[in-house]
Amino acid sequence: MYTLSKVMENSEVINFSSLEKEVQATLEADRKYRRENDAKFRALNQNVASYEEFRDIVLASHLKPLDRKDISEAPRKQPWNPVAYRTKQESNSDEQDQLHLSEIEPRSASEFIRDWRRLTGGPFEKYDLLVRLGGETLEKIFKTEIGLGLLGEFLLVLSRGLKPRDVYRVIGVLDGLTRTGRFSLGLSLLSQAEKKASVELFQKLQGSIDKHHSAKDYSCDGLELHEPSLQDNMNDISAKLKEVTEKYNIEK
Structure with missing residues (x-):
């Protein structure tokens, strides 16, 4: 050929x-x-x-x-134990994503949600974040709207982590949330567990106020009041709590 x-x-x-x-x-x-x-x-x-x-x-x-x-x-690129390998990779990623509470200064809802999800210290760390930011800051962050499910999550966290010395701050947080966008919608969509947590939260707040109503020493073991005009006037705190309670449709 x-x-x-x-x-x-x-x-x-x-x-x-x-x-x-x-x-x-x-x-x-x-x-x-x-x-x-x-x-x-x-x-x-x-x-x-x-x-x-x-x-x-x-x-x-x-x-x-x-x-x-x-x-x-052929060279093996797939790990023999993909589950263990993936867990290790996720663990390394989590370590890189961990945040210190003092580093969190969200300026928008998206930044808050990003940092909120990255907190690894459990509900008490999230509680500290809410208390540290305060009601006015949260109101500004969620001025447009508070994301679906966040309100209920906040109520669960606040109820579980409430400290007697934070009563005034927590009332401020709750009050600030009532002025966020679509608060009423978020309130109407609370699950049964979240509704129960909100009732328990307001009961704890009222109980702390009643317990320290006549106290003269507002040390770290009691209410931590940050407004001088309120330190000698527990009635103002009670009135504020009553006002906020009505906004959350809590029945006594």
Whole structure:
């Protein structure tokens, strides 16, 4: 089928290196011809739907399926225990994402939610964040709207973490939340557990006020009052709590 050209280094000596390359090229051309020809017959027998499919079969005729040896000797990139590997990766990612409470200064709802989800210290750390930010800041952050489910989550956190010395601050947080966007909608969508937590929260607040109503020492063991005009007037705090309680539709 094919003829070999005469390759001579000179008139008497044969260049075997060039001759070998030409032989190899001829053999490879012959193998390619047979391989593609067989692929054409296979494509015809498969009744391919288009010329593109026919062409792809012919062009891929040089590809060979992997055998077990190829698979076993290939470098393994998939971990033997993907569950443990993924857990380790997530753990490393969590360590990088951890935040210190003092570093959190959200200026928008999206920033708050991002930082809120990254807190790893549990409900008490989230409680400290809400108390530290205060009602006025939360009101500004969620001026447009308070995200779906956040109000209920806040009530659960505040109820579980309430400290007697934070009563005035917590009332301020609750009051600030009533002025956020779509507060009424969020209130109407509270789950039974969240409604129960809100009732318990207001009961705890009222109980702390009643307990310290006549106290003269407002130390860290009692109410921590930050407004001088209120330190000697517990009635004002009670009135504020009553006002906020009505906004949350808490029935006594």
